[in-house]
Amino acid sequence: MKCLNHLLKQASSLSLCIPVAGMMLSSFNVCAAGSYDTLGEKFYDNGDVIYENNSIAGVSSGPSEDVVFEIEETTLITGIWTYHWYPDDVDEWEYAYVWIESEEGDEYGPWSVQAEQGQGGKENVNWYAFPNVTLEPGTYYLYDSNASTWSYAYDTDNKGMCMIRGTVVDGSSSSKTSKSGNLLTNPSFEDGLDGWEDPDGIWNNDPDTTGHDATDGDHFAWPSDGASEDTYIYQDVYVDSDAEGQTAVLSAMLSTFDQNPTDLARLELIFLNSKGKVIDSYSKEQRAIEWAKFTISAEVPDGTTTIRVMLHGIRYNGSLIDSYFDDVSLTLSGDAVSSTKNSKSDDDSYYYMFSYYTFTVPSYWGEPEYDSDGTVYFYGEDEYDLPLIMLTYEPIENYFDSGEVNGLTDEEAIEILESFKDTLEEDSYYLSETEEITIAGYPAIIYTATVSLYGDNDIRIAHFMDSDYFYELLLIEYEDSDTSYLEDLDYIVSTFE
Numbered sequence: 001m002k003c004l005n006h007l008l009k010q011a012s013s014l015s016l017c018i019p020v021a022g023m024m025l026s027s028f029n030v031c032a033a034g035s036y037d038t039l040g041e042k043f044y045d046n047g048d049v050i051y052e053n054n055s056i057a058g059v060s061s062g063p064s065e066d067v068v069f070e071i072e073e074t075t076l077i078t079g080i081w082t083y084h085w086y087p088d089d090v091d092e093w094e095y096a097y098v099w100i101e102s103e104e105g106d107e108y109g110p111w112s113v114q115a116e117q118g119q120g121g122k123e124n125v126n127w128y129a130f131p132n133v134t135l136e137p138g139t140y141y142l143y144d145s146n147a148s149t150w151s152y153a154y155d156t157d158n159k160g161m162c163m164i165r166g167t168v169v170d171g172s173s174s175s176k177t178s179k180s181g182n183l184l185t186n187p188s189f190e191d192g193l194d195g196w197e198d199p200d201g202i203w204n205n206d207p208d209t210t211g212h213d214a215t216d217g218d219h220f221a222w223p224s225d226g227a228s229e230d231t232y233i234y235q236d237v238y239v240d241s242d243a244e245g246q247t248a249v250l251s252a253m254l255s256t257f258d259q260n261p262t263d264l265a266r267l268e269l270i271f272l273n274s275k276g277k278v279i280d281s282y283s284k285e286q287r288a289i290e291w292a293k294f295t296i297s298a299e300v301p302d303g304t305t306t307i308r309v310m311l312h313g314i315r316y317n318g319s320l321i322d323s324y325f326d327d328v329s330l331t332l333s334g335d336a337v338s339s340t341k342n343s344k345s346d347d348d349s350y351y352y353m354f355s356y357y358t359f360t361v362p363s364y365w366g367e368p369e370y371d372s373d374g375t376v377y378f379y380g381e382d383e384y385d386l387p388l389i390m391l392t393y394e395p396i397e398n399y400f401d402s403g404e405v406n407g408l409t410d411e412e413a414i415e416i417l418e419s420f421k422d423t424l425e426e427d428s429y430y431l432s433e434t435e436e437i438t439i440a441g442y443p444a445i446i447y448t449a450t451v452s453l454y455g456d457n458d459i460r461i462a463h464f465m466d467s468d469y470f471y472e473l474l475l476i477e478y479e480d481s482d483t484s485y486l487e488d489l490d491y492i493v494s495t496f497e
Contacts, residue, residue: 039116039203040081040129045201046130047078047165054161055153059085063152063160067142071135074169074195076236080111080129080142083161085122086149096146098129103139107452108275110145125151128387128444132199133276134236135171144408169236183237184309187328188216193233195222200231212324215253215291221327223313234310236272243300246332246364248307253345254286257322261289261409264467265323269296269330279303283312284357284497285466287441294497297358300332304418314467349423354391357440360495361475363489366387380477380485386457387477387485389492393469409421413443417463420472424449429456439464439471440496450479464495 039329051069061084080098099109111131114125127144142162144150185195189205196203205219214220223231254265269281279301284294300307309330313323354376365378380387408416414436425431432449437444444464451457456479464471475489 033228039114043079043128047167050166051164051427053156053159055156057153059151059153062148063150063158065158067159069140072134075166076134076169077131077166079165081163082127083151084127084149085125085151098144101141106275108133120317120497169448183330189219189221190217196233196235198233198411214326216327220324222324223321230314231309232312234308237307244302246300248300249297249331252328253291253326254294255291255324258289259317261316263316263322264314267294268310270308271301272306273303274305357496359492390474393471410443417445427451439493460489
């Protein structure tokens with residue numbers, strides 16, 4: 001009966017293939033435009049010049065020498081500019097990227113470029129990338145995927161024209177593992193944004209126009225000076241190998257402004273390796289008006305050198321982003337925990353992680369099994385037999401073009417989720433009325449059906465979606481089982497946060 005889980009997965013996918021063509025959806029943009037009118041403005045407004053090789057002379061393409069630069073202090077690289085003046089019939093920037101290599105051969109990146117016009121209105125000659133990667137002192141090389149169009153001049157030493165900007169990391173704000181208590185600098189924003197990086201330059205700590213009081217002190221952070229679709233601030237904490245296997249606990253108070261729909265506040269915990277690449281990340285989101293504390297706990301993965309705390313503001317409504325953050329805390333404990341099975345609760349249940357969320361499952365369910373696509377299975381009485389819990393998700397972009405789902409009202413979100421349920425109608429012997437609920441603060445639906453899948457089966461299904469994924473949570477058992485577990489799904493979804 002080991003094929004049962006594959007049959008369930010196949011059957012489940014039927015309810016994830018509902019077309020939604022023709023539905024009026026609001027715009028969605030996951031890329032931060034910030035308050036800047038041009039890429040160049042963003043580039044020059046962040047960081048200082050770390051390295052520059054430029055010229056006002058006539059240019060040729062295809063430099064023969066490498067760009068080599070030195071980092072003398074630990075530095076956050078905020079931007080890279082390269083210049084590409086090429087014939088009108090050549091336009092390669094859309095697939096171009098840059099990367100950095102250390103003298104020891106370690107690679108950082110690659111980072112896709114964005115292009116902007118240059119002198120005389122020449123299109124797509126200024127190429128920008130915004131790495132936000134931290135480099136330790138040493139010798140580094142900058143490479144461009146399109147070296148054949150990279151411009152150089154007689155006075156650039158046969159090296160490509162470029163500029164690298166960054167910010168020296170203040171040693172006072174780089175916390176080591178041995179530091180006790182909160183590892184973050186200025187966690188309640190009483191000192192403005194000291195200690196925090198603000199790439200878009202639109203955040204401040206003034207609460208006067210928000211209708212909210214700070215939860216700790218007199219101030220909190222929010223992106224008050226711009227109307228970007230998505231913006232963020234972050235703070236990096238540098239750790240050594242002693243942190244590996246310890247538990248990182250990130251918490252913060254989150255709230256939003258009273259409007260419909262509300263904007264979104266997202267708290268994110270990111271683990272980076274020495275090359276600035278993401279090893280793992282976790283996040284939680286808030287769209288409620290009242291302050292609420294959100295906590296993320298995760299094991300520090302092997303190879304982590306930087307723990308990044310990122311606060312996202314995402315606009316769904318109005319002219320500003322009303323996403324509020326206060327009392328942010330990052331701590332490390334010495335006890336390693338599993339990143340999937342965290343702890344046993346007082347009501348004889350266990351906490352687990354799935355996608356961005358934590359949830360609780362009664363202890364009489366077995367250990368979870370994970371599919372390569374992220375699907376999680378819990379078996380009940382016998383492994384590979386019913387009853388079974390299945391949690392699965394798919395990217396929003398599998399069903400919508402980017403730009404179509406943020407800004408939905410609760411009613412519009414429910415309408416989309418109902419369309420998932422409609423696919424079961426012709427294959428069900430019984431289909432209950434929909435119950436509208438919330439899961440992790442998002443509009444959701446839950447219902448019961450009897451279907452012919454593995455014999456005749458009773459199933460309980462819940463659907464919800466956030467800004468990144470569609471989620472389907474399913475519990476299946478034999479029809480008219482002596483002991484029914486269907487209500488366990490209601491308990492499980494109520495614990496999602």
